[in-house]
Amino acid sequence: MTLLANRRRPQTLRLTAILLALVVGAIFAIVMLRRHDPRRNERPIVVLITIDTLRADALSLEKDGSDKTPFLAQLAQQAVVFRNAYSPSSWTVPAMASLFTSLAPQSHGVIRDLAVRRQPVLSSSFTTLAESLKQAGYVTIGLPSNPHLARELGFAQGFDHYANTKVTSAESVNDVLYAQLRKAFKNPVLDETKAHPFLWIHYMDPHVPYTPHQPWIGECAKRALINEEDLVQVEGSELIGQIQDETAPFTQRLRCTYESEVRFLDDQLRALNERLQLDRDNVLLILTADHGEEFAEHRRFGHANSLYEELLRVPLLIRWPRVLKPSRVDTPVNLLDVYPTLMALLGLPVPTASQGRSLVALMEGSSSAPQTQFFHLTRGHSEWTAIRQNEWKLIHGPGKSTQLFDLQQDPHERTNRVTDRPQVVTLLDTALMQQTAALPAPPPLDNVELPPEAQERLRQLGYGD
Ligand SMILES: [Zn+2]
Numbered sequence: 001m002t003l004l005a006n007r008r009r010p011q012t013l014r015l016t017a018i019l020l021a022l023v024v025g026a027i028f029a030i031v032m033l034r035r036h037d038p039r040r041n042e043r044p045i046v047v048l049i050t051i052d053t054l055r056a057d058a059l060s061l062e063k064d065g066s067d068k069t070p071f072l073a074q075l076a077q078q079a080v081v082f083r084n085a086y087s088p089s090s091w092t093v094p095a096m097a098s099l100f101t102s103l104a105p106q107s108h109g110v111i112r113d114l115a116v117r118r119q120p121v122l123s124s125s126f127t128t129l130a131e132s133l134k135q136a137g138y139v140t141i142g143l144p145s146n147p148h149l150a151r152e153l154g155f156a157q158g159f160d161h162y163a164n165t166k167v168t169s170a171e172s173v174n175d176v177l178y179a180q181l182r183k184a185f186k187n188p189v190l191d192e193t194k195a196h197p198f199l200w201i202h203y204m205d206p207h208v209p210y211t212p213h214q215p216w217i218g219e220c221a222k223r224a225l226i227n228e229e230d231l232v233q234v235e236g237s238e239l240i241g242q243i244q245d246e247t248a249p250f251t252q253r254l255r256c257t258y259e260s261e262v263r264f265l266d267d268q269l270r271a272l273n274e275r276l277q278l279d280r281d282n283v284l285l286i287l288t289a290d291h292g293e294e295f296a297e298h299r300r301f302g303h304a305n306s307l308y309e310e311l312l313r314v315p316l317l318i319r320w321p322r323v324l325k326p327s328r329v330d331t332p333v334n335l336l337d338v339y340p341t342l343m344a345l346l347g348l349p350v351p352t353a354s355q356g357r358s359l360v361a362l363m364e365g366s367s368s369a370p371q372t373q374f375f376h377l378t379r380g381h382s383e384w385t386a387i388r389q390n391e392w393k394l395i396h397g398p399g400k401s402t403q404l405f406d407l408q409q410d411p412h413e414r415t416n417r418v419t420d421r422p423q424v425v426t427l428l429d430t431a432l433m434q435q436t437a438a439l440p441a442p443p444p445l446d447n448v449e450l451p452p453e454a455q456e457r458l459r460q461l462g463y464g465d
Contacts, residue, residue, distance in 0.1 A: 044320060045283045046286075047201070047283055048129075048338075049202075049269070052145075052202065052203065052206065053289070053293045054314065056292065059262060068259070068266075072266055076319075079319035080324050080325075080327050081329070082333050084333065085332075085333050085335070086388075087289070088376060089307075090292070090306065090311035090375075092290045093148050095290040096202075097110040099335040099336070100129050101129075102339040102351065103353065106376055106439050106441075106442070107439050108442055110154075110445070111376065116455045118448065119148070119450060120153075121447065123442065124154065126157075130142065131158030132348060139184055139195045140160045141161045141162075141180050141181070141199050143177050145163075145173050145202050145203065146165060146204055152450060152454075165457070167204075170203050170264070177199070181197075184197070190276050206258055208235065208461060209461075211257070212260050213260040217257065220255075226253060240462065246297060251296045279319075284342075285320070286317070288317075291304075291314065292309075292310050302462065307397075309413060312375055327365065331362055333362070334356060340356050340358045341358050343358070355439075384397050384398070387435070389427075389428055392428060394432065404428070
């Protein structure tokens, strides 16, 4: 008995040692794997900054000495910058609804007119970005600041805290945000150890009224040879019906005031960063805009007038240090892609209805496959649709007008090529018709009357009945 037991002991010891080695090895492998892919072992603070009416060329995300947006240029050093990002439409409601649902404007259906009294409501049948993050355990805070994104219009879906839309300048947006954080976390500073916040902050500054900001307005006046005294606040009503040239003094005055707004906003974003330290490693930051703005490139001003590049091209940067290598992506992408990208980065399921695509492969450089872009605008009784495929862009406007542009040769869309490239027109037309036919129809939408103060703010912003 004793002999047998003594013989078995070394065998048992060997087995125990092997098991121990296996367990230690497995733990080591798991630790290494998690270390290799920080997406798995860190849940970042997610911050989405959207800026109303910010055209892509109004800021500089490179240290090119232009000084247009020095803070954002600094932030972009550690970000993936998409140099050809598009909005699917040219005004707030359809664009932001597309960002939040990853659906084309014709599928979410919130596309109707710009009247201030009655507005269509984003359907509660969609699972929005905020809802997905809330389901994943995030504490969701929304700060819309645009009356078109009011709670009554369905944009508060999925938000634990949704501020009112009365705030106007970036300074007050920041103050309201700090108060919201204090309310949600008993702390005005983001602290990821207590909860995982998702912040969506929407700034209104570059939207009309354009307010001149010193000292930048003075610098612009000198550059554009304009009397500084002429650079006063520009009201939304001044833009209505204006038809001008790009070089007209009126246009120059508007551009200068708009540029000073953008520069002011850059400073306010710097202040926000100083307070909340958004440049930390565990902050996944996405910065973009709902649409651009036009300054008589096609004779008109403001937005929601057409589907030209100055209205559709928006900035897009995604920054998550230690996970995303800083890079520059030239492939055209869309606001519809933001939601699936964020879900993929966080390892969360992408809603099956999503019409956008994850940009992770593009950011990692493992794919550069071009994607066709589609655009849509309804204004009153007129409808615009457009498609971009490689260098070609086809625009159908009201009254059966068709325009074809070669964006490589003609990035500012000056020369209509419809008559000399009929085959390209047919090709793009077919793709556009196929896409339109394939889009699921929206569910029946409710309409609500906005509160009187929201209606009044919309009128101040240049919208009318
Ligand atoms: Zn907008």
